[in-house]
Each structure stands twice: as structure tokens, then as C-alpha cells.
Amino acid sequence: MMIEPDSSVSEAGAPVPLEARIHQLLAAGSPLVQGTVSLVGAGPGDPELLTLRAVRRIMEAEVVLYDNLVGPDILALISPVAKKHYVGKKAAKHALPQDAVNDWLVRLAQAGKRVVRLKGGDPFIFGRGGEEMEALMAAGVSVEIVPGITAATGCAAFAGIPLTHRDWAQSVTFATGHLKHGLQELDWAGLSRPHQTVVFYMGISAAAGIAEALIAQGRPETTPVAVIYHGTRPDQRVLVATLETLAQKINAEGLKPPALLIVGEVVRLYRPNRT
Numbered sequence: 466m467m468i469e470p471d472s473s474v475s476e477a478g479a480p481v482p483l484e485a486r487i488h489q490l491l492a493a494g495s496p497l498v499q500g501t502v503s504l505v506g507a508g509p510g511d512p513e514l515l516t517l518r519a520v521r522r523i524m525e526a527e528v529v530l531y532d533n534l535v536g537p538d539i540l541a542l543i544s545p546v547a548k549k550h551y552v553g554k555k556a557a558k559h560a561l562p563q564d565a566v567n568d569w570l571v572r573l574a575q576a577g578k579r580v581v582r583l584k585g586g587d588p589f590i591f592g593r594g595g596e597e598m599e600a601l602m603a604a605g606v607s608v609e610i611v612p613g614i615t616a617a618t619g620c621a622a623f624a625g626i627p628l629t630h631r632d633w634a635q636s637v638t639f640a641t642g643h644l645k646h647g648l649q650e651l652d653w654a655g656l657s658r659p660h661q662t663v664v665f666y667m668g669i670s671a672a673a674g675i676a677e678a679l680i681a682q683g684r685p686e687t688t689p690v691a692v693i694y695h696g697t698r699p700d701q702r703v704l705v706a707t708l709e710t711l712a713q714k715i716n717a718e719g720l721k722p723p724a725l726l727i728v729g730e731v732v733r734l735y736r737p738n739r740t
């Protein structure tokens with residue numbers, strides 16, 4: 466991408482308006498090539514957290530396959546003449562099988578379309594983007610990846626919870642609470658070690674089991690946990706509990722997916738009002 470070094474200032478020396486500057490940045494990128502699939506991360510929900518490249522790809526796609534974590538403000542960027550297809554988990558109350566999505570992407574690209582596969586967060590974090598990339602490469606289809614802000618970093622930062630902090634957490638782990646063979650697949654001893662933050666995606670339904678497993682491996686019952694529902698969206702909710710009270714508080718508040726669990730001492734830094 467080539468941007469003039471002084472492109473924030475016009476030839477006459479006046480500041481270039483924000484919209485014009487953003488337009489310059491978008492125009493300086495390279496276009497999506499026909500017959501290519503772009504796996505695009507849409508971020509955690511707030512459209513201002515899209516990358517410029519994601520905006521560009523969404524707007525220039527001829528076909529978009531999207532899933533249920535992509536909100537209406539972001540879908541509104543799709544060209545009115547483009548085809549958009551919902552392949553998320555709530556479609557017809559069951560997920561379109563992954564193989565069917567892979568085949569569809571391959572066929573669209575082979576038909577010479579500019580295709581965007583639009584996913585919440587980052588395509589490679591619990592998003593099956595890796596499987597789609599493998600299928601496309603195996604079929605000889607050219608594929609690019611546009612990174613997105615993943616829910617863990619996006620929702621935590623937006624809520625004012627630093628995932629690492631020199632005093633509290635020297636590492637951070639992302640884990641899923643939704644596993645093929647149940648929670649026993651996770652390394653609970655590792656996840657229970659002190660001085661780390663653990664973020665569970667898709668963990669709200671399994672919250673009781675997650676808390677029990679961490680306590681059983683030695684994480685104190687008083688360890689704080691934040692639950693972030695619809696992070697970065699207008700209806701965001703943040704609930705603070707401890708491992709001991711987590712399941713009961715989730716039930717009492719009626720919190721449902723999509724939500725993240727952030728486990729660790731850094732949650733003590735959360736303040737509902739920072740102004």
C-alpha cells in the first residue's frame with residue numbers, strides 16, 4: 466500500500482478532512498481479484514472496529530457468505546447488487562455442515578466470483594477459518610485472510626479489562642468451552658496456574674463445569690470472573706462474579722451466548738464507569 470507521506474495535508478497546506486483521508490487509505494489498497502476467496506474477520510461487533518481492508522473487501526465482494534455473529538451495521542456495507550447468504554448456526558435452526566460451506570466457497574471461486582467469507586472476530590480464532598483455507602487451497606483456489614479483532618482482546622479492552630498486567634497476569638490463554646468430547650479435553654492443570662488470564666469462548670453454557678474444574682485444580686474460589694455478553698455492541702452487558710458464584714449469577718441475570726468468560730485477577734481492574 467502506497468500512501469503519500471504528507472497526505473494528511475492538502476497541497477495548499479490545509480488539513481485533509483477525515484472522510485477524505487479514510488478514502489485515500491481505502492483507495493490505496495489492492496482490489497479483491499476475481500476467483501479469489503477472502504476470509505474476512507469482522508471484529509467483535511462495533512463496526513468501527515473493522516479494519517479498513519475488511520471494509521474494502523465487504524464493499525467490493527460479489528458474493529458474501531456470513532455467519533450469525535456479524536451484525537446488521539456491518540452487513541449494510543455489502544453492495545446492494547451482491548448476493549449475501551447466511552450460513553450461521555441459527556440458519557434453519559441447524560448449522561450448514563462445514564463441508565457444504567467449503568464446497569460452496571470453492572464453486573463460487575471457480576465460477577470467477579469475488580467471494581467474501583465473513584466471520585465474527587478473527588477468522589482463525591475458533592472460527593473454522595483454518596478448515597476453510599485448507600479446503601480452498603486443496604481445490605487450487607486462491608485465498609487471502611483479513612485478520613479481525615478477536616472477541617477476547619476486543620471485548621476485554623472495550624470493557625476496560627487488561628488481559629495482561631505486570632502485577633497480575635504474565636500470560637493469557639484463549640480456550641473454548643464447546644468441545645467435541647466435553648470439557649475433559651482441556652488441560653485444566655495448565656489453565657489453573659496462577660498469574661495468568663484465561664478467556665473462554667463459547668463457555669457460558671458450560672460455566673458451572675469450567676468453574677468446578679478450575680477450583681478442583683487449585684484456582685481459588687475467590688478468583689474473579691467477568692462475563693461479557695455482546696461485547697462492544699450497544700446492548701453489551703458485563704457481569705462480575707467469582708468462580709464460586711459464577712453459575713448462580715449467570716442464571717440469576719439470565720445471560721446467554723454469545724458471551725465470553727474472563728477468568729483471572731485482572732478482572733479486579735474492571736470499573737463500570739471509567740469517566
Ligand SMILES: C[S@@+](CC[C@H](N)C(=O)[O-])C[C@H]1O[C@@H](n2cnc3c(N)ncnc32)[C@H](O)[C@@H]1O
Nearest residue numbers: 586587590592615616666667695696723724725
Ligand atoms: C464460534 S466463536 C467465534 C469467535 C470469533 N472467530 C472471534 O475471533 O472472536 C463464537 C464465540 O465467540 C465469543 N464472542 C464473539 N463475539 C462476541 C461478543 N461480541 N461478545 C462476547 N462474546 C463474543 C462468544 O463466546 C461466542 O460464543
